[in-house]
Amino acid sequence: MSLGGLEAGGTKWVCAIGDGPDDLRETITFPTTTPGETIARAAEFFMDNGGVDALGIGSFGPIDVRRSSPTWGRITTTPKPGWRDTELGSALETALGVPVAFDTDVNAAALGEQRWGAAAGLETFCYITVGTGIGGGGMANGRLLHGLLHPEFGHMRIPHDRARDPFDGVCPFHGDCFEGLASGEAIRERSGRPAEALEDPAAWELEAEYLALGLVNVVCTLSPQRIILGGGVPKRQGLFPLIRERLQELLAGYLDAPELTASIDGYLVAPALGDRSGVLGAIELARGARA
């Protein structure tokens, strides 16, 4: 059986064929250009490599994941130019003629981490990515989070102290929501340089503050057993300790659990699968579509 995984991100797409971390037979990465060109390139990759028996897609969003919906498989209200109302799931289902499982990129990554990584054995946990944007997904009671649509952690509202940070935020819908203030794009707009090139310690303290505020809200709503923080921004050397410290200070001992106090290093963690959580999770989604 040949399983295909597609991590469809706003910046780049990763396609893979295989069965898990130790069996990735073919992979390819290419930039996200127009919908037509990018989807065709993905379809070509899977066809040129012998086809697959099922495909799992973890996509940037918002998307329609409701299997019974007439617009299932669609990328819906994304602000990404040219991508609003793009048929992704059904386009690849038609092109490849195989069952397709369609979920968010962050739910796919969460699934990958539960199958092979940092969330093994957990029933309720989150995967959050902080890159160009901010997204969040995960599991509650052993199943991926869906509900009405799917979570959109990046669009929570968090406190914004304009005396400390007069920046208006970058979200085209909400301005200074979580993503508007703390995403890689927010860092770039505020400081005039990409996160990788930002050295100002005060700017990183501000970033840790916003990320900790977002995490407080996730802890208070979903009560995850662990939080996996992926994406490019948290790779910054020294950022995890700053976030953990601020998260503890903001919680102020209200929630009485060793995971949030003495053992916080094991509570807020990086993805064990590194940058491959998403595409591996997409392969795991494909396994479910096949079953």
Add this chain to the structure above:
Amino acid sequence: MSLGGLEAGGTKWVCAIGDGPDDLRETITFPTTTPGETIARAAEFFMDNGGVDALGIGSFGPIDVRRSSPTWGRITTTPKPGWRDTELGSALETALGVPVAFDTDVNAAALGEQRWGAAAGLETFCYITVGTGIGGGGMANGRLLHGLLHPEFGHMRIPHDRARDPFDGVCPFHGDCFEGLASGEAIRERSGRPAEALEDPAAWELEAEYLALGLVNVVCTLSPQRIILGGGVPKRQGLFPLIRERLQELLAGYLDAPELTASIDGYLVAPALGDRSGVLGAIELARGARA
């Protein structure tokens, strides 16, 4: 089979024996005084009325709901004077000699609403109470929300515009968290009068703003199929329409679902069981403990 339900609130306790909304054979309500006196009074009620075969407790929190924990059944870090580290579940288990199910008051209310009320047929939804404090619970994927401990919606952080509202908030742990700004106690402290006696339209607009901000965060994290808003504060005539309007404005069309737009009146609703969601849910918890 005789099922007992106890809604253990910070202000009052409600005990009932019965099988559902149409069969509540005995009920009693009394004020929450000291732990010893209040727990004894509950035990007495159940014993004096022929005993029960199982008891369900929905308690104010934070509490320890992990059945395998040595401190299961305990009210833990509550700021309520005299109640910190109170053994509730095990005390009633010993006094009555029957199986006890122990959960948060809001999870109990959510369960009651799913069994007999506004959440019938839903798998992922929330029950939020806004009274003296703010609490939240619900289900994800058909089971009550637990995770690391249990949700504590009231302690999310939300934007606080100090130019509009210079009030510092009432939460002893966090100051101006969601509960610190929007609970009945916050209204009383800020205005000098209880919510029932507050007539100033600007104050109610502010309350709707805070409640809508909290709801945005719940929508963005849990993606509930419906939100049930109970407790004393939302009973204010005209408050629901204000909250719904602000919630829509804050979401700004980003989440493409009729439930959040044309059908929002059916999305954000009052409890169908009124003030009995909690005690009826506790009875439903008892049924689970018996099984």
